[in-house]
Amino acid sequence: MELVVIRHGETQANAEGRYQGALDIGLKKSGQRHIARLADEIAATQAPFDRLLASPLLRTRESAAILSRQLGLPVELVPAFRERDVGLFEGLTQVEARTRYPELWARNITRRWAESPPGGETIDEVIARVSLGLTELASTMQGERILLVAHGVVAKVIRAVTIAGFDDFFEWQLPNGGMLSVRLSLADGGPLRFSRPLDGGD
Numbered sequence: 001m002e003l004v005v006i007r008h009g010e011t012q013a014n015a016e017g018r019y020q021g022a023l024d025i026g027l028k029k030s031g032q033r034h035i036a037r038l039a040d041e042i043a044a045t046q047a048p049f050d051r052l053l054a055s056p057l058l059r060t061r062e063s064a065a066i067l068s069r070q071l072g073l074p075v076e077l078v079p080a081f082r083e084r085d086v087g088l089f090e091g092l093t094q095v096e097a098r099t100r101y102p103e104l105w106a107r108n109i110t111r112r113w114a115e116s117p118p119g120g121e122t123i124d125e126v127i128a129r130v131s132l133g134l135t136e137l138a139s140t141m142q143g144e145r146i147l148l149v150a151h152g153v154v155a156k157v158i159r160a161v162t163i164a165g166f167d168d169f170f171e172w173q174l175p176n177g178g179m180l181s182v183r184l185s186l187a188d189g190g191p192l193r194f195s196r197p198l199d200g201g202d
Helices: 029-045 058-071 094-100 102-106 123-140 152-164
Strands: 002-007 051-054 075-077 145-150 179-183
Touching: 002 152, 029 058, 051 058, 058 075, 058 145, 094 102, 123 152, 145 152, 152 179
Parallel strands: 002 145, 051 075, 051 145
Antiparallel strands: 002 179
16 A cells, blocks of 8 residues: 655644644645645646545645545545644744743653653654554555645654654654655554664653
């Protein structure tokens, strides 16, 4: 199965460099236009897709709706691929987070595998959730070509567990409207090739 992941179009929070996580924020007009251009490009240059999936958050639903109109595919919402919730940091810029929560910021709390800002998800929890979603896709959609509209951290996890490993997990970023292609197979025990480091460090 081929899975092509698209990160949603730009939101105002993206433009301002804010953590948005679980916040239900829609696209900027420029983000809508960007995804519309991308949809035209996909329709003209990509092989047909069998399914169009999306995270249930507004920014991914809006992006998927634009792709749906161009590609003629219904949108299927998959909660496993929603963005990481970063708790107290939601809606803040990095400067605001550092100023309001200096102790958490000093601990580099958003980049710890097994810890998170209060009220948020750990990276380990997101890895487990997304990995379960990938395994389910691989078991039910073999031989299909799938387009998934998702988020920045979700794309990081998909790339890390399928093709790249975790060495550059915190450095690599899929831009808004960017595309990532991976192949999922149940051969050799499952679609996931890599597990994150076990040292519990940053």
